[in-house]
Amino acid sequence: MSTLPLSDLDAFATIARLRSFRAAGKLRGVSASSLSEAMRRLETHLGVRLFNRTTRSVTLTDAGERLLERLRPSLAEIETAIDAINNLRDRPVGRLRLNVPGIVARCILPDIAGRFLAAYPEITMEVSVNDAFVDVLAEGHDAGVRYEEALHQDMIAIPIGPRRQRYVGAAAPSYVARKGVPAHPRDLMDHDAVLHRFSSGRVLTWSFERDGETVTVHPTPRLVAESIDLELAAARSGLGIIFTFEDFLKDDLDRGTLVPVLADWTQEFSGPFLYYPSRRLMPAPLRAFVDFVRQDRSGEDKTRAHQLM
Template identity: 55%
Template sequence: MKPHSLSDLDAFLAVARHRNFRRAARERGVSASTLSQAVRDLEEATGMRLLHRTTRSVTPTEAGQRLVDSLTPAMAAVTQALDGLDQYRGTAFGTLRLNVPGIVARVVLPDILGPFLAAHPGVRVEVEEENAFVDVFAAGFDAGVRYEEALAQDVVAVPMGPRVQRYLLAASPAHIAQHGLPQHPTDLLSRPCLRQSFPGGALLPWEFECDGEGVKLNPSGPLVASNSHLLTGAAMDGLGWIYTFAELLAPHIAAGELVEALPDWSLRFSGPYLYYSSRRHVPGPLRALVEWLRNR
């Protein structure tokens, strides 16, 4: 026998419990004829009579009573399982899985996760660092964080972190003492530069802007690496110029380990966005983070 619908099984139990189609129908908010059809469909599927029906009474047959005895605890378990979902409905409870680029993990999330988790003790956040452009939903994440140019058109995006960021060009004092400061971005074409690589080996061009003039370069140098720590260390060792997020270099500039150049040419861009796939049935932990970011 093929499985029958839970609705028909529950309808049969309601009639068997009340021993009356009309009372069972009132309880379920349907017509007596609807319940009668549901029971007939169940009897058709099982190939046996489950209820004795007369004008004055409705009682289970022997087979019907056995089905009642078996179904009652099973349906109670189903109800309990569905009720258990209530803790996720409208509450911040459960695990939130985020996929974020390295820069966000380093300079944005530290200022966000502490206060957010303190305000939502029922939430557990799992963060995976990923610089490649991947389908985070297919990979099992609840949401991702990316910059505006990497966002798909069909996602819901919420601003996250600083609304304006910029790149910063810097080198060590020793390197500048030996080679001098560039006066224009194009001067970097004849200077050693430290380039960051991305998944697949891609090298993004260095972009500069000043007073409406834009410059895009692909300088070369002694080191190409995907790790920003390695590149920053190489810059402090005097190996060349580095051009990356200002937040990564600011502590080293403040400490005198690096010196900024061409500040008027620094490229400015909007900060990162938290994005997710739909406004419907948003999991409680994700909804809590979205609301927290908007209120913040």
């Protein structure tokens, strides 16, 4: 049997990871049709079907799953070898694959990513958004961003973004005019709520803190969703009170489309962390990003210290 083209095997692994010919083509800078032809060529060469393809989905067959499982270590070794050479260059080149939660993708990463990619024009950043904790290596990512309670002990973690964040409550003026304003978190039991459900299926619990007192409530939901855009729209329309990241609510609070609820009760917690596995040969794009985040944080700390002087 003739040797399989490495490019076809790499293309197969990319399609298998993204579950999409179009997304894989966009990432690799080629057309979906050229990838489809490459996979037909590979399947003909192997004599087995690797993908089940419909107009709506791309899934691996059993043979495809086995091939991907065997390929991952070899492709990882090749990437490591390339990264080792890459480390000898003046400027790192390649892909940086991150997995981040929605709040980070929306409110924290845009500024950091923009400045990082401007500083490293030969690096391509690929971002997947997922609120559940994932095994970054198994899922094909170089690093992830999560909050402290979700970090594994065997991961290296460094702060990224704000060091403290808060959940705050808000509602539409029309809702407040109709239902009144709760004076204490326990009053929320008589109010309607817009709740967030994580991709794991867990629904966010509302916990409020003030002067050392913590109150946890389970209000009656009018809407439960996994989309902050849908949740914000529901709150603006007056369906109920929303309790979420302060960053998500800032624009609405500034415009007055939402007004604060229980403003003296909040839930404060530690900001997110960039986490990655300890590896002797860290990919050059990841090393550059880690150094950038550390320097960024150091610069912010120095500025804050100067402002306090």
